[in-house]
Amino acid sequence: MTKFSDLSLNPKVLKAVEEAGYETPTPIQAGAIPPALEGRDVLGIAQTGTGKTASFTLPMITALARGRARARMPRSLVLCPTRELAAQVAENFDIYAKYVKLTKALLIGGVSFKEQEALIDKGVDVLIATPGRLLDHFERGKLILNDVKIMVVDEADRMLDMGFIPDIERIFGLTPFTRQTLFFSATMAPEIERITNTFLSNPAKIEVARQSTTSDTITQKLVEFKPTRRDQTAKQKREMLRALIKEEGEGCTNAIIFCNRKVDVDIVAKSLKKHGLNAEPIHGDLDQSHRMRTLDGFRDGSIKYLVASDVAARGLDIPNVSHVFNYDVPGHAEDYVHRIGRTGRAGRKGTAIMIAVPADDKLLAAIESLTESTIPRAEAPWQPSASSARRDAADAKPDEEKPARRSRSRSRKSEDASAEEAPVQAEPRKPEARKSEPRGKSGGGRRGDRSDRGGKQVVGMGDHMPSFIALSFAERRGEAAEPAEAPQEAETYAEASDNGDSENAA
Incomplete structure (x- = not known):
């Protein structure tokens, strides 16, 4: 040797x-x-x-x-x-x-x-x-x-x-x-x-090894499950991750948890800390000094779970990593080899567990094609129950019914409004009143079409020119005018005025 x-x-x-x-x-x-x-x-x-x-x-x-x-x-x-x-x-x-x-x-x-x-x-x-x-x-x-x-x-x-x-x-x-x-x-x-x-x-x-092969010292597992609802996938994957960590027990001395997106790194780390697990995130958006402190803490054991993006998947030598969890199936098949290579280093034993949902089928096929091996399937330690499915549906139900309630309330308002507006209608004029009024000088039932000017009732603003416009200046001042010079419409207006005055007097 x-x-x-x-x-x-x-x-x-x-x-x-x-x-x-x-x-x-x-x-x-x-x-x-x-x-x-x-x-x-x-x-x-x-x-x-x-x-x-x-x-x-x-x-x-x-x-x-x-x-x-x-x-x-x-x-x-x-x-x-x-x-x-x-x-x-x-x-x-x-x-x-x-x-x-x-x-x-x-x-x-x-x-x-x-x-x-x-x-x-x-x-x-x-x-x-x-x-x-x-x-x-x-x-x-x-x-x-x-x-x-x-x-x-x-x-x-x-x-x-x-x-x-x-x-x-x-x-x-x-x-x-x-x-x-x-x-x-x-x-x-x-x-x-x-x-x-x-x-x-x-x-x-x-x-020294065929390209893209995984180390024999790594025990690989694939856990598949079907979420109850598409919008509950991320939440239920986090529950599955916690169940897997709990199932590994004391054998999981520390672990790197890989996510595809930086935003998911922060969410998963926050979720683990909320449930009492010692976890910290690391990704490219963090300050360099912060990243180095986090890595140092993971190396010396003060941090047990490192939630990482692929920035930590390549080349980092942390010898005693017992587990690698793939929270997301990697988008590139080569990344799977590098991710799980963080455990089982230098001849040590390691475990790599990956969580997959039905939407990951194509990515899984690419990984297995690259490595020319089938990842062993493992039984999920947790499954979304019928009760949790009903609870998720109940949580989402009020949001689904809100538009319907708004539409019904609007229809009721419109019905109430129509009911209030229905009685407010102009009463039909009496035939006698309409007969006594010349065309174009309708008076009753209209707002703002009557006014007193010079002691005479002004009727007008109909479809035709008001009669008072055709009056002479003398008639407008209340003086007598020569009958021959007054237009026909003016005479009609005067008659209507006289009738109106007599009716008022009566």
Whole structure:
């Protein structure tokens, strides 16, 4: 059996490895370290949790033990997809290089530019960075990549998922053509293969397991159930999650619970805390210092349940994770492999449990097709009962009946209004009154169509011109006018006025 002492590593590096408690390299380490020490490009393909980080950190420290970096010109470069993974790689360098005088800098978001620039200005041997922050420093003129001798791309398939491939290609173009490239990935998508063919020169390919396979040390379970109502799915999934945690009992010492959406991460964590479970959320929208505190708390045991988005699914090395719960079936089949790879690491046993509803059938089929295995089905410890279904229906019933009640109330109001308005109708005029009134000068039953002007009753504003408009000025002043000059309508108006006056007098 191969040991680290057989791999031609620097004696100071071997001493640090022994103090860390490691004697036997994993298959990916045994396969990648020798060609890396020879200066060859390396393409490493291995499932998550197999020790890929040490596969490039150990030969890099050995190769960089001699020499000194110049200001703003790092001697090696390690690219990571997430801040957490970059910070983890930096911790590994601290562990393995404690007897070797190497300087390092960590370039990630959420940290002051000035602090990072101060480290770069002094000169660093190892530069660990996320692609975006690295290019930010380069565009500011604070970084020169002409002296990079070793370049590492870690979790390349995650880089592809996060859209970093154009940035990776640009960074490759900024580094010397003579560099040594160490390229590691858990899966080998066509785009990843294209990049390796373009930027790697005759690499030593180490594939210790079939692509996208899950570790044999992980016990997988799939729990399926049918929600009583579609709008109750999220609530009942949270109840199912709590039932699964309770069923695992003391065997569940800690767990990572994965959700597809950041908003669900917060909701699930809040729900678990409400029911007395020690849970905290972690996702990309949280401040970097908050995320690091949460991870540190999960590592030291002060946090038992870590509710996470896929930001924590790739590359994080938390050795003693007993369980992984997939609250949501991942949207990408590859993410399932990475999620459950957070448990069962370094030969330890682990358990991965996934919750699924009928709407997840296509995603399940994609996962089983990728891994070429069927996830064992397990009996659900909790099922939505008929009583809970009736309760959910009762809770939703008032909301469903509200529109009907509003419509009935409106119809009643309209009926009451019509009933009140029905009696208020103009009484029909008597035929005699209409006969006595000339056409166009109707008087009775209309509001505002009678007024006294100059002692004479003014009738009008019907369909025709009012008769008083045709009166002479003398008649309007109450003076006598010549009969010959008065229009016919005026005479009719006068007769009507006289009749009206006589009726009033009577």
